[in-house]
């Protein structure tokens with residue numbers, strides 16, 4: 461059971477302007493709410509708004525899986541916010557293929573790269589001039605996955621895209637450090653969200669086990685709550701993390717074995 465931490469400091473992110481992609485539900489919605497709780501102004505995007513989408517944020521509908529879509533969303537977000545200090549590239553999705561890696565069609569490799577890797581690059585690059593204008597203290601957080609380090613065949617395309625995102629983030633952190641712009645990557649483990657439930661159900665059905673069995677192996681005794689990831693994002697974009705850049709944080713309740 462997730463234990464709610466001490467209430468957020470409502471002034472910590474006051475004056476900060478944030479874009480969170482994929483904030484209509486799941487991890488993204490929790491990040492949006494946590495940044496709002498910290499006092500930031502938040503724009504979020506997805507193809508469809510849901511009941512879970514925090515009402516305190518401005519929602520802009522759109523599809524991030526193409527260059528044009530990503531650039532349009534970034535431009536609209538910038539327009540609404542009047543500048544940007546925080547970018548959280550969270551939108552992502554995985555489609556499982558139980559028939560082996562070679563059964564993953566070419567277009568799905570491309571889809572996986574477009575959404576889980578290139579969308580973050582496209583949004584970030586469209587916003588870089590504004591981030592440079594915001595200058596030192598601004599931050600980018602990319603939401604990757606432990607799948608980047610623990611790839612499984614049915615998610616080979618998704619895992620490869622997230623591994624590429626990790627490498628890109630590290631290079632970007634190096635390039636932006638002289639400007640005081642920090643870049644961090646989070647690799648969540650099993651976090652209970654609508655998207656993850658759908659994937660895990662496929663695995664559960666194939667293995668003849670329950671959905672709960674799929675996430676039962678977390679050493680800290682429970683699967684992640686979206687707020688576990690949101691708290692980490694709130695730290696990373698705040699001045700508490702002012703000497704933190706280029707990191708790839710595993711937030712997984714201990715799932716990833718220490719090697």
Ligand SMILES: NC(=O)c1ccc[n+]([C@@H]2O[C@H](COP(=O)([O-])OP(=O)(O)OC[C@H]3O[C@@H](n4cnc5c(N)ncnc54)[C@H](OP(=O)(O)O)[C@@H]3O)[C@@H](O)[C@H]2O)c1
Nearest residue numbers: 482484486487506507508523524551552605651653655656
């Ligand atoms: N939950 C986990 O266990 C877990 C583990 C590791 C990593 N992650 C990563 O964490 C991030 C969030 O995952 P989640 O579990 O919260 O997933 P989720 O519940 O499926 O939410 C995904 C979000 O991304 C949006 N999105 C998907 N495709 C999009 C598109 N083409 N254009 C614009 N927005 C799109 C979705 O809205 P629409 O569908 O309406 O567009 C939604 O807002 C993803 O990057 C995922 O890879 C999750």
